Amino acid sequence: MSCDFLALAQPGVQKLSPYVPGKPVDELARELNLDPAGIVKLASNENPLGPSSQVLSAIQGALPELTRYPDGNGFELKQALAVRYDVTAAQVTLGNGSNDILDLVARAYLAPGLNAVFSQFAFAVYPIATQAVGAEGRAVPAKAYGHDLPAMLAAIDANTRVVFLANPNNPTGTWFDSQALEAFLSAVPEQVLVVLDEAYIEYVEAGDNLPDGVQFLARFPNLLVSRTFSKAYGLAALRVGYALSSAQIADVLNRVRQPFNVNSLALTAAVAALADTDYLEAGRALNSAGMRQLEQGLAALGLSWIASKGNFIAVDFARDAAPINQALLQAGVIVRPVAGYGMPTFLRVSIGTEAENARFLAVLGQVLARD
Numbered sequence: 001m002s003c004d005f006l007a008l009a010q011p012g013v014q015k016l017s018p019y020v021p022g023k024p025v026d027e028l029a030r031e032l033n034l035d036p037a038g039i040v041k042l043a044s045n046e047n048p049l050g051p052s053s054q055v056l057s058a059i060q061g062a063l064p065e066l067t068r069y070p071d072g073n074g075f076e077l078k079q080a081l082a083v084r085y086d087v088t089a090a091q092v093t094l095g096n097g098s099n100d101i102l103d104l105v106a107r108a109y110l111a112p113g114l115n116a117v118f119s120q121f122a123f124a125v126y127p128i129a130t131q132a133v134g135a136e137g138r139a140v141p142a143k144a145y146g147h148d149l150p151a152m153l154a155a156i157d158a159n160t161r162v163v164f165l166a167n168p169n170n171p172t173g174t175w176f177d178s179q180a181l182e183a184f185l186s187a188v189p190e191q192v193l194v195v196l197d198e199a200y201i202e203y204v205e206a207g208d209n210l211p212d213g214v215q216f217l218a219r220f221p222n223l224l225v226s227r228t229f230s231k232a233y234g235l236a237a238l239r240v241g242y243a244l245s246s247a248q249i250a251d252v253l254n255r256v257r258q259p260f261n262v263n264s265l266a267l268t269a270a271v272a273a274l275a276d277t278d279y280l281e282a283g284r285a286l287n288s289a290g291m292r293q294l295e296q297g298l299a300a301l302g303l304s305w306i307a308s309k310g311n312f313i314a315v316d317f318a319r320d321a322a323p324i325n326q327a328l329l330q331a332g333v334i335v336r337p338v339a340g341y342g343m344p345t346f347l348r349v350s351i352g353t354e355a356e357n358a359r360f361l362a363v364l365g366q367v368l369a370r371d
């Protein structure tokens with residue numbers, strides 16, 4: 001006799017589809033028998049600069065301690081973040097990537113009978129984390145692919161415990177300004193936790209008028225700002241993110257956090273990365289130049305896209321993008337299909353180095369010319 005262990009899973013989990021990450025270079029190389037060195041991956045919004053040299057030497061210094069458990073309280077990193085953002089260390093929660101933070105919030109605050117509000121086309125982990133704990137996910141129709149904040153407010157009811165906002169959002173790159181955030185936070189019921197996911201905030205440039213969520217923490221005790229070292233800080237492989245919130249919310253999240261959720265190398269690397277402001281600046285400049293390069297190249301190919309403030313851009317092919325994706329893969333270029341987000345005519349392209357962007361544009365031009 002065999003048991004149906006899918007049927008035995010919680011109802012929310014039974015209906016989940018696993019998160020689909022960008023295809024790894026080695027996987028494509030194996031599948032198509034390609035030389036990994038010739039493959040360009042612009043699929044996971046990673047930092048094309050490569051790791052900071054300061055981070056690499058800090059990690060070297062931490063290697064002899066591998067036999068020891070990490071500092072489960074992440075003292076040094078919390079101190080560094082507290083100083084950087086003018087909060088107390090008690091307001092910082094560390095996560096195994098910022099995905100972990102999103103999961104901690106869902107586990108601590110959501111349950112069957114409760115709901116979380118997020119936008120259509122918002123980051124896929126919000127519905128996954130919500131459904132995994134048996135809560136209802138309310139996807140509010142987007143406005144021009146971005147968050148419709150007034151409609152999201154209207155979707156909140158007595159059973160709403162969490163609102164997830166992504167600014168800028170992935171995969172659309174859309175954003176909202178400070179006034180919109182201020183109006184939203186002022187109107188949200190005080191018992192609703194607003195998770196402001198700022199995974200890409202370091203790419204924002206002066207004059208963009210994107211809010212710095214940290215500036216709102218003192219006035220809105222129901223706000224949690226989540227950030228990551230995976231993108232602009234270039235540490236995606238190490239998995240380290242963090243939340244800034246009231247000390248009480250941080251205390252709650254720490255009750256469900258695994259004791260050693262951030263490993264020693266990640267802790268050490270994040271402290272070094274935070275101090276390496278030149279690296280951040282170089283990444284931002286590379287991203288701006290790369291965004292312009294892609295926009296110009298896409299325009300030359302007669303394509304349209306959603307304006308983005310992240311390190312990626314969603315390109316609209318105005319027809320099923322799956323065959324185009326397949327042809328790009330055959331040519332050794334990995335981008336990200338977003339049909340799973342309900343955007344089957346789009347492909348999301350991460351900003352790479354100048355050479356990577358040029359290769360993508362050249363291959364795309366050939367693929368489209370063949371049609």
Ligand SMILES: Cc1ncc(COP(=O)(O)O)c(C=O)c1O
Nearest residue numbers: 097098099123170199228230241
């Ligand atoms: C909007 C958004 N939030 C959070 C994350 C999670 O990143 P990480 O777990 O690497 O910090 C991502 C990653 O792609 C993202 O796009």
